[in-house]
Amino acid sequence: MSGAQPGNPLHGVTLEAILTRLVEHYGWESLGERIAIRCFTHDPSIPSSLKFLRRTPWAREKVESLYLYMLRTQARNSE
Structure with a gap:
């Protein structure tokens, strides 16, 4: 297994970077x-x-979901 995650926008992004x-x-x-x-x-x-x-998986999932939504919205607006 190579560990590569093509197309996963969360791969390699820290929780601190997402929150910031x-x-x-x-x-x-x-x-x-x-x-x-x-x-x-x-x-x-x-x-x-x-x-x-x-320490709170459900809250982290919500934050990651909002981050992905933000990325999609920004990509859509830049087109």
């Missing part, structure tokens, strides 16, 4: 509205959010 891009794109307030978790709505920060997301 989402915060840059949406901002904390909008991110908290889109994904209603406390670490995004009450005194948000990258380190505290990463700690929560690494």
Whole structure:
């Protein structure tokens, strides 16, 4: 098995990079509205959010899903 994942936009992207891009794109307030978790709505920060997301699979899945949606939207808008 080579470990290659052609076509997987999440391959090689860290959770920190995903979260940083989402915060840059949406901002904390909008991110908290889109994904209603406390670490995004009450005194948000990258380190505290990463700690929560690494321990909470369902929340991480929501963040990854929103990231993929953002990438698709940006690709569609750039065409």
